Amino acid sequence: MSFNERKSIVVKLGGTEGLDYTAICTDIAKIIEAGHSIVVVHGGSAETNQLGEMLNIPQRTIVSPSGHTSRYTNLETLEVFIMAVNGKINTKLVQGLQKQGLNAFGLSGIDGRLIHAERKKTIISIENGKKRVIRDDMSGKITHVEQNLLSILVENNYIPVIAPLAISPDGEILNVDADRVAAHITNSIQADLLILLTAVPGILKNFPDENSLIKTLKINQLDDVISKVVQGRMKKKVLAAKEALLGGVEKIIITDGRVNSPITKALKGNGTWIG
Amino acid sequence: MSFNERKSIVVKLGGTEGLDYTAICTDIAKIIEAGHSIVVVHGGSAETNQLGEMLNIPQRTIVSPSGHTSRYTNLETLEVFIMAVNGKINTKLVQGLQKQGLNAFGLSGIDGRLIHAERKKTIISIENGKKRVIRDDMSGKITHVEQNLLSILVENNYIPVIAPLAISPDGEILNVDADRVAAHITNSIQADLLILLTAVPGILKNFPDENSLIKTLKINQLDDVISKVVQGRMKKKVLAAKEALLGGVEKIIITDGRVNSPITKALKGNGTWIG
Numbered sequence: 217m218s219f220n221e222r223k224s225i226v227v228k229l230g231g232t233e234g235l236d237y238t239a240i241c242t243d244i245a246k247i248i249e250a251g252h253s254i255v256v257v258h259g260g261s262a263e264t265n266q267l268g269e270m271l272n273i274p275q276r277t278i279v280s281p282s283g284h285t286s287r288y289t290n291l292e293t294l295e296v297f298i299m300a301v302n303g304k305i306n307t308k309l310v311q312g313l314q315k316q317g318l319n320a321f322g323l324s325g326i327d328g329r330l331i332h333a334e335r336k337k338t339i340i341s342i343e344n345g346k347k348r349v350i351r352d353d354m355s356g357k358i359t360h361v362e363q364n365l366l367s368i369l370v371e372n373n374y375i376p377v378i379a380p381l382a383i384s385p386d387g388e389i390l391n392v393d394a395d396r397v398a399a400h401i402t403n404s405i406q407a408d409l410l411i412l413l414t415a416v417p418g419i420l421k422n423f424p425d426e427n428s429l430i431k432t433l434k435i436n437q438l439d440d441v442i443s444k445v446v447q448g449r450m451k452k453k454v455l456a457a458k459e460a461l462l463g464g465v466e467k468i469i470i471t472d473g474r475v476n477s478p479i480t481k482a483l484k485g486n487g488t489w490i491g
Numbered sequence: 492m493s494f495n496e497r498k499s500i501v502v503k504l505g506g507t508e509g510l511d512y513t514a515i516c517t518d519i520a521k522i523i524e525a526g527h528s529i530v531v532v533h534g535g536s537a538e539t540n541q542l543g544e545m546l547n548i549p550q551r552t553i554v555s556p557s558g559h560t561s562r563y564t565n566l567e568t569l570e571v572f573i574m575a576v577n578g579k580i581n582t583k584l585v586q587g588l589q590k591q592g593l594n595a596f597g598l599s600g601i602d603g604r605l606i607h608a609e610r611k612k613t614i615i616s617i618e619n620g621k622k623r624v625i626r627d628d629m630s631g632k633i634t635h636v637e638q639n640l641l642s643i644l645v646e647n648n649y650i651p652v653i654a655p656l657a658i659s660p661d662g663e664i665l666n667v668d669a670d671r672v673a674a675h676i677t678n679s680i681q682a683d684l685l686i687l688l689t690a691v692p693g694i695l696k697n698f699p700d701e702n703s704l705i706k707t708l709k710i711n712q713l714d715d716v717i718s719k720v721v722q723g724r725m726k727k728k729v730l731a732a733k734e735a736l737l738g739g740v741e742k743i744i745i746t747d748g749r750v751n752s753p754i755t756k757a758l759k760g761n762g763t764w765i766g
Contacts, residue, residue: 267574270546295579299542303578304570307656307664310601315662321603326585328596328649365647372643374603381582387590389582 222251223408227479228398231259231305232449234415235473241312243479244375248318253370256320256377257401258309259394260301261287267300268293278341278350285448288341289354289391297391302379309377321374324381326389328365331397333358333382333390356382356390358397361404370405395456403463410460411482412453413473418488419446419454433490435461457490467491497526498683502754503673506534506580507724509690510748516587518752519650523593528645531595531652532676533584534669535576536562542575543568553616553625560723563616564629564666572666577654584652596649599656601664603640606672608633608657608665631657631665633672636679645680670731678738685735686757687728688748693763694721694729708765710736732765742766 227244229235244254264287268275273296276288289297306322313320325331333356341348369376378401380394395412402410419441421428433441438458442451450470457468471487472478478486502519504510519529539562543550548571551563564572581597588595600606608631616623644651653676655669670687677685694716696703708716713733717726725745732743746762747753753761 298582299574299578301578302582303574303576307573307577307599307601311658311662311664314601314604314658319603321598323596323598323602324582326582326589327598328594329589368643368647372640383586383589387586389586 222253224253224405225409225411225479226255226257226398226402226405226407228257228394228410228412229259229309230412230414230473231261231263231301231394232415233262235413237309237312239476240413240473240478241309241316243477244313245316245318246477247479248375254375255366255370255401255405255407256309256313256375257380257394257398258301258305258377259380260297260305263300263305264297268296271296278339278353281340281342281347283447284451286355286393287391288350290352291354294354294389294391298381298389302381306377306379313375313377318375319373320377321369322377322379324379325392325397326381326383328362329383330362330365330378331358331382331392331400332360333384333392335384335388335390354388354390356384356392358382358392358400361400363404366401366405393452393456395453396459399456399460399463402460402465406464408466410457410465410468411479412456412468412470413478414453414470415472415474417472417486418470419450421445423447423450430488433488435491438490461491465491497528499528499680500684500686500754501530501532501673501677501680501682503532503669503685503687504534504584505687505689505748506536506538506576506669507690508537510688512584512587514751515688515748515753516584516591518754519588520591520593521752522754523650529650530641530645530676530680530682531584531588531650532655532669532673533576533580533652534655535572535580538575538580539572543571546571553614553628556615556617556622559726561630561668562666563625565627566629569629569664569666573656573664577656581652581654588650588652593650594648595652596644597652597654599654600667600672601656601658603637604658605637605640605653606633606657606667606675607635608659608667610659610663610665629663629665631659631667633657633667633675636675638679641676641680668727668731670728671734674731674735674738677735677740681739683741685732685740685743686754687731687743687745688753689728689745690747690749692747692761693745694725696720698722698725705763708763710766713765736766740766
């Protein structure tokens with residue numbers, strides 16, 4: 217894969233602590249100046265947890281029977297999530313890009329019904345070894361993305377900055393996983409490349425040993441990686457990577473977002489290259 | 492003015508407590524079904540005050556020497572404002588309209604640099620009868636609106652829902668007055684009509700006597716009204732009305748947003764008609 221040609225890139229910034237938004241925005245400006253196009257997707261879990269604590273609204277995690285973790289989002293938590301992610305982080309990122317002279321445009325999946333999802337009406341959570349059924353969770357599984365809306369923004373030279381909310385057929389606001397959002401957006405606009413910035417150097421064979429970075433993976437290795445190698449949030453990233461590959465993207469890079477010029481470095485070989 | 496023709500209407504919803512967002516969204520759906528087009532602008536002062544209290548960040552008011560009141564917005568308060576107004580209220584309104592089957596699209600003045608403003612670098616505030624100079628306020632005076640961006644949204648059948656943030660030439664995020672935003676948006680898209688929904692029946696000759704409603708005003712009466720009749724927030728509304736009239740709008744209605752079908756009732760004669 218040569219990056220001398222112009223590429224269409226989706227960059228997803230984790231909501232994990234440790235990412236330097238200013239460094240990322242500076243890097244995005246360089247990448248765009250080099251002729252590539254970028255769509256940004258972000259999370260905001262650290263900010264949501266922090267705001268929840270300040271408001272005395274405890275944040276809880278759901279652990280599925282297969283070991284996936286996700287945020288428990290009742291209506292009260294959803295409001296905190298909306299304020300932190302669609303309010304604070306989205307606005308901060310748009311401003312960061314604007315300061316670099318880029319015409320960023322923040323939106324969430326409910327604006328113009330960009331991201332459609334279905335609410336997970338019952339969720340099984342494992343708590344202290346026991347199964348519990350959760351019925352008031354406002355999380356969703358993405359069904360599709362309005363590609364036309366993204367095209368309108370990109371054609372008019374705006375850089376979309378997307379917050380992970382979605383709308384259900386009943387008009388509910390849903391919390392959706394930002395890595396999955398990035399995968400769906402990548403497929404919808406047929407981007408060449410998806411870069412997932414996170415707080416580790418990539419997929420680690422022996423977490424947290426940063427020297428155990430897996431440099432490359434092919435699609436047929438991903439199921440093994442999901443079941444045997446990675447834990448927690450990284451499981452979702454690899455699942456999102458698989459989804460994006462099946463949807464036709466050339467390459468996914470899971471890489472360190474804590475370094476200077478993280479995207480440029482990823483394009484030069486940093487991180488785990490998948491595909 | 493006949494409302495049998497199709498009109499382009501800007502509706503501004505106050506951030507005051509007492510407005511019924513569901514009733515307003517239902518009414519907007521009716522108005523659009525009747526063939527008119529609508530752009531929504533909102534405030535969010537009540538929500539900002541509430542969130543500030545919950546976060547133990549006290550909200551302060553600036554009173555100018557001429558008696559205008561505004562929110563004191565340092566960087567900390569701005570963050571609260573962003574979360575409450577651009578996060579919570581904007582998302583809630585977009586969802587309310589989506590539930591009516593309308594394809595609402597939430598954005599603030601920083602998205603795509605919709606609203607440009609200049610920061611008020613020094614502000615004189617009257618506190619306990621004494622003048623105080625405030626230098627860290629992040630409020631702005633609107634200079635212009637990107638009409639092209641609104642046209643793109645409207646031409647693609649989205650209903651813009653606009654939060655009152657603006658961007659400065661230095662890339663600062665600024666808090667701007669939502670009534671002034673509504674006036675600038677009205678002029679920029681050359682709307683026929685601006686409706687300001689508030690928590691009183693209109694301009695009252697003897698506030699708070701709701702029977703003293705002034706039914707009509709002409710532009711040459713507005714300065715007198717500003718200096719002699721109205722107080723507080725209403726001063727800004729009348730100023731915004733004057734600005735919009737000077738910019739070419741046909742009519743401004745300041746009317747009660749607490750009733751059922753507030754926009755329909757305004758079109759039938761409710762409120763104070765200016766122009």
